[in-house]
Amino acid sequence: MxxxxxxxxxxxxxxxxxxxxxxxxxxxxxxxxxxxxxxxxxxxxxxxxxxxxxxxxxxxxxxxxxxxxxxxxxxxxxxxxxxxxxxxxxxxxxxxxxxxxxxxxxxxxxxxxxxxxxxxxxxxxxxxxxxxxxxxxxxxxxxxxxxxxxxxxxxxxxxxxxxxxxxxxxxxxxxxxxxxxxxxxxxxxxxxxxxxxxxxxxxxTVKQLHPDIDGSSVELDPDLAHRFIDWHQEQKQTNASVTGMKSKVLDAMGSAQYAMCNGQKIADRRPGRGGSVSLYANTKLDLATIKEIAS
Structure with missing residues (x-):
């Protein structure tokens, strides 16, 4: 062929x-x-x-x-x-x-x-x-x-x-x-x-499918409209909470590369752009494991 x-x-x-x-x-x-x-x-x-x-x-x-x-x-x-x-x-x-x-x-x-x-x-x-x-x-x-x-x-x-x-x-x-x-x-x-x-x-993909803006309006289902606005308001609060938690973890780590808890890696620091440092959470860790450690 x-x-x-x-x-x-x-x-x-x-x-x-x-x-x-x-x-x-x-x-x-x-x-x-x-x-x-x-x-x-x-x-x-x-x-x-x-x-x-x-x-x-x-x-x-x-x-x-x-x-x-x-x-x-x-x-x-x-x-x-x-x-x-x-x-x-x-x-x-x-x-x-x-x-x-x-x-x-x-x-x-x-x-x-x-x-x-x-x-x-x-x-x-x-x-x-x-x-x-x-x-x-x-x-x-x-x-x-x-x-x-x-x-x-x-x-x-x-x-x-x-x-x-x-x-x-x-x-x-x-x-x-x-x-x-x-x-x-x-x-x-x-x-x-x-x-x-x-x-x-x-x-x-959805954005690619509808690239034009024709000036018209569309009526949303009330449930979708409510969940959309509610999610965005919750996201703003969550983002602020996550930023605060990252600051606390970075402060606790100092110059360390890894943040550990009872032998489990919680997060690590990696070099970022312009000489900065980025924090990465170990998202593969089971949350139940952390709860067991905390208790």
Whole structure:
């Protein structure tokens, strides 16, 4: 087949590996609503300069990651570039582009490369497992390529040594993904978008869908109007409370990097712009754990 290029009209309508997490509703970067309208041609994905720079950095890293994978897998060969696959037996446009193809004789395996600033940003919760969104993406690649063997995913952090994660093929998960992909395709044909949600991606999409201001008025449902104003008033109070709490934690930390409580990390200080310092709460910590510590 002719290779699909990201950003092309054909690419937008095709169910690809990178879109699978959003279709399943497990993407950390976009929403079902945002992805649906992109694929329907109602909105366009805006690539900022910093994001494009990240893409360029990722492509450059692939070269080094491929060499690292070869050192860790003696006797295997690896392709010099991406390889794209598609299945003609599926009732919807599909594709899977893998970063590299590992080969040894007749054996083949997928080698993917991901970048992250840290393991925390990558999503490793300490189990050593690949995050769910990337796992689904790789299983789709395995299904489309027809290589039902373990795939390797090379994580290239900005700080620290690279790590190689393994993603086993799961036929049951693959079947669920295909079913969801087919339902997604049918919803596009029927013009039935997903429900709104509370993600930033959905909010930005709604703004793209209605960029014009025509001077008219619309009557809101009283319940929606009440919740909208009530939420904004509560948000102002919450923001003030959060700022006060951050000041207290920063004051208690002094020059320390981490704020701890009975062995649990509560927050950490990181360098900010212009020589400033930013405070980051450990939002992954279960609130019940803190309550147990406090009691």
């Amino acid at each position: 002719t290779k699909l290029e990201p950003g092309s009209p054909e690419w937008a309508k095709t169910i690809t590996a990178s879109k699978i997490p959003a279709i399943l509703g497990i993407s950390r970067w976009t929403s079902q609503f945002a992805m649906w309208h992109q694929m329907a041609g109602n909105t366009t994905e805006v690539i900022s300069e910093p994001r494009q720079d990240n893409f360029d950095y990722g492509h450059a890293v692939e070269v080094a990651a491929a060499e690292y994978w070869k050192y860790r897998n003696p006797g295997w060969r690896i392709s010099r570039g991406e390889i794209q696959f598609s299945r003609a037996d599926l009732p919807f446009p599909n594709a899977a582009t893998i970063d590299r193809r590992g080969s040894r004789g007749s054996r083949r395996r997928i080698v993917e490369v991901k970048t992250a600033r840290s393991l925390e940003e990558w999503g490793d919760d300490g189990t050593g497992n690949v995050p769910a969104d990337y796992t689904a993406q790789v299983i789709w690649q395995q299904f489309i390529a027809g290589w039902h063997v373990a795939a390797d995913l090379v994580l290239w952090p900005q700080y620290g040594m690279p790590r190689i994660y393994t993603v086993e093929y799961d036929s049951q998960i693959a079947a669920v993904i295909v079913d969801r992909a087919l339902a997604w395709h049918k919803s596009l044909e029927a013009g039935e978008p997903p429900e709104l949600d509370d993600t930033v991606a959905t909010y930005e």
